[in-house]
Amino acid sequence: MARKNPNGAGSIWQRKDGRYEGRVYVPQPDGTRKRKTVYGDTWEECDAKRQELVRRDRAGIPTPTRSQKLSEWLPYWLEEFVRPHRKKTTYAKYETHVRLYLIPNLGTRRLESVNAADVRKLLTAVSRKASAATAKESHRVLRTALTAAHREELVSRNVATLVPAPRVEVREMKTWTLDQTVSFLEAARPDPLYTAFVLAVTLGLRRGEVLGLRWTDIDLGRRTLTVRNQLQRVQKELYADSTKNRRTRAIPLPAMCIAPLRWRRIQQAEQRTAAGADWQESGYVFTTRTGRPVEPRNLSRSFERISAGAELPRIRLHDARHGCATILFAAGVAPRVVMEILGHSQIAVTMNVYTHVSEDTRRAALGHMDRLLKRRRPTA
Template sequence: MAPKKRNPNGAGSIWQRKDGRYEARVYVPQPDDTRKRKTVYGATWEECDTKRQELVLRDRQGIPTPTRSAKLSEWLPYWLEEFVRNDRKKTTYAKYETHVRRYLIPHIGSKRLETLGAADVRRLLTTVTAQASTATAKESHRVLRSALTAACREELVSRNVVMLVPAPRVQPRELKPWDLEQTVAFLEAARNDPLYAAFVLAAALGLRRGETLGLRWSDIDFERRTLTVRNQLQRVQKELYADSTKNRRTRVIPVPLMCVAPLRWQRLRQAAQRLAAGGAWHGSDYVFTTRTGRPNEPRNLSRSFERIAEEAKLPRIRLHDVRHGCATLLFAAGVPARVVMEILGHSQIAVTMNIYTHVSDENRREAMGHMDRLLKRRK
């Protein structure tokens, strides 16, 4: 018979059951910040004590150990708060929270982590596709996979069943950015708009909307004609805030001459607005502000873009598609792919090559003209 051993307070206790096995009970933290008693068993005292020590160690490290398999409706909100909120961008948290609230919890929230199966995931994807779209179902798949990966690391489940179910295939949206003539026509139509300089930067440098509005005067060096992209302005969940760039990297872009005059005009215009506002002016270093010096709303920039494009009778595209058009024009001018990637601020060159370049009919016709010259029969 194994000797009786006393454990310190909070370390649990071990005793032998009538069936000959050993049993230990330890109070452990739960995902909801409560404490409950967890029971483990072993064929020998040593085996049971090893399991007990593992529970005590997890307790001291602050790792939750559910006394029963948590429901997804319990685990997903906990995962959002503990794993996503402080480690990811606010935009990412907001997107994940939306999928958890609108799709995951309503459809599979009653399932427990250990009982969730591949069939449940497939039914979820089918339901979300019917309710929203294939792209939304694919994003829900990504969110659930990430949540269960964290559960695996916490040793709450032994495997991630989402990995067994392929994500839905999304048909890529056909990109039809403006060609050179249409881009020039838009800039001509926008010349008298207060946000004209912002549209010039979007067309010539391919800045994202948030990067354009997050630009500060201290980021612009007129003497060296360079512009440093280090911030972006975002509105998420009713909060307008400054954030790092999408890939958290700073990039320096040479400024073409066509951007210098609009930026100088913007600085003069802002100085006049500051003088007119007087004490009502909200001091900031942002390049693009309202009449009282407040940062511009991202949605307002898009609204102005859409209004000007409609008045100019141009094909309807998104403001972000101007960024696509910038990449296409750079490639048409013979700029190397690596340089285009650095200008646009992509983390991988595959993104530049696969998404942000659009081959125009003129480019295709010119390419086939080369084949005409190379392969035609010589007399």
């Protein structure tokens, strides 16, 4: 008796060689539909494969008619998985690694044919061309992309997880001493961005968080500052984004921040009057002479120029954030409080990355050790 399949569920027929062949239209990763062919020695075997294709179709799971090349999958993954759900900075970073390292080294390989040896060759090539840190980041991007492919059932396993990422030597963090920090703030006092540097040094704000502050985020009466956004530049776009961990945090303002913020408000009012019709109101605390947001790179340039003029050791603006954590810990502030001030999502980051014990602190600690363990003279 002839066996028929439901409408839209494909078809099965017997070939001249006695085997059975079935075809079903299935969705592709790019949104199109193509015909997929399955085979079986018996009608039942072929029908089981056909039913699996129909099940995937009804579940909305793409079934490529051929295994995609990485040069096809990676751009699709960036546009469909990364761009809609991740920050623009993350997308830009991933896109750079895909364009410069992953596609040039693995683009011709098909998803199912990529093996551990291919991944190791990639890491070696990127380490030689760039650095071990860059290779480690490329490994993370590839692993994330293959994880998405595995969830879409395009690959049976994620081979990137089988190969360990390169070991990267931790860069020694450089921070200023307390006296050097005071010297910098004194040298920065005449600069229009002086208040920004005060907030960066005393509160450990990230560069984007400083420039993303609006006057509505600051309550001088209650002496509080709320970090809600950050200002970022990705390629040709300057835009406001959520904080790094997408969390808002309120920070009490130290007394030394109040006067600079009031001075900044007066300064901005004078700039608004001078600019007249050219003023572009943005609500930001730190703006140019015409009200435009300050470019993040320009804040770093000013920091470097002032540091060099004061003959201070060269550090990055972000290193001032490290120095803030060190000062807070030296003052005896609890780690959990430091974590909240700096806006970390995990206390391990605060403890392992952003704390640097100064020489004076080490000397004091060993002084206590010497006092406790010093051998006492026996009494007569």
